[in-house]
Amino acid sequence: MSEAPSTALVTGAARGIGLATTRLFLAEGRRVAMIDRDAEALEVAAAELGDAVLPVVCDVSRPDEVAAMGEKVRAGLGRVDALVNNAGVADFGPIAEHDFARWRRVMETNLDGVFLVSQEMLPDLRASRGAIVNIASISGLRASTLRVAYGTSKAAVIHLTKQQAAELGEHGIRANCVAPGPVDTKLALAVHSREIRAAYHDALPLNRYGSEREIAEAIVFLCSERASYVTGQVLAADGGFEATGIGLPALRG
Template sequence: MGETIMTPKTALVTGAARGIGLATTRLFVEGGRRVAMIDRDEEALREAAAHLGDAVLPVVCDVSRPEDVTRMASSVRDGLGRVDALVNNAGVADFGPIAETDFARWRRVMETNLDAVFLVSQELLADLCATRGAIVNIASISGLRASTLRVAYGTSKAAVIHLTKQQAVELGEHGIRANCVAPGPVDTKLALAVHSPQIRAAYHDAMPLNRYGTEAEIAEVIVFLCSDRASYVTGQVVAADGGFEATGIGLPALRG
């Protein structure tokens, strides 16, 4: 009798060229999965994928464009044969006052942070049904608690949280689990670009763990939720934020 060859499990990660997406890709690969790395920045994607060898399939795609998503999904099916886990991580941060947020700015945020999550998930539904797979959508603590300058960003992430719950409720009968990770402040290039030293100090004081998280720490939560170890977890929002969301509006000075 011939030996049965098992196809390794796979994952598809959007926004995989850097930051949390790249850290998640690396952790998946360490765990034996093949990974489709999706990003619209071709140069950064090729450079990131070059260090991960045959375990990854880089596909250039703007996940906010329906026609691009359809082409991307076809390439992933041809290259990997299956999709066991989908991580919708691609996102943009565009902070500014409500009065300065015109519709064009609003749409730029929504099309990547929200529309893309819907488009990629819808395109891969049949694939995930076939593998009884998992979806993990990346939101933010800005989707859990309002903050200044985040009218578009925070609203997009709040919508991602609710979309995740809709997916969990409707897709559970097909064996698909859907969960959401809401990172707090994380040491990424994006955070360094938009968080001044004063903002970083304020976050430090407001968080029970008194520090920013790392990309690898967020990746650990994502990969867990995609794994069989989380087989009875669906419809949940995990705030990986050093305790920031739990503090509500409490003042650091009152914690002592």
């Protein structure tokens, strides 16, 4: 009897990096549970990908919805070999304009969601000796203006990943983190002006934004057996942004 194909669960899978990651997993022959709270976008994305995907509508910040999602995934896939916590929200603005409600809207998805989904799928990952990849951001590695909630949430995701790696390794579970830099997504195109894009290009050693596919390649690698001795690590897929610190472009030789 042939072994069942391996599986992955991807949150925030209806678009962007989550959808690109789903496509790469499918290309590897995995089945994928696609999780997103945007029912319409999820339906459209899943319809194009065939029977190897299981779309489940879920707001990862709500414990009851996460519990129901877990049951649907178990019923539909039977096992989970890799978990990608990608769902997140971005809300940028000055510290003085961030009230507690705004702070919580970011934290409940970007941090609470990672915790809740990981906890829900923990028994499954123990059984499969699986992998967790949490998606943080370069904003979790280096501070920047206008990102008091977003950057703090992503820094917390990085530390949560290390906590998971430290404690779950004895169960064969690997936990790693990908921290994307500027990426060409619809969100970035909408909120980054021409001046902002030019400034990023000048600050990046590779002088360009990354693609969704490039970030997905890093995620899928960390979920694979090729990374079987890698855990507790933060991979900055950022064109060299984090390595350069706060150097002035005018001082480059």
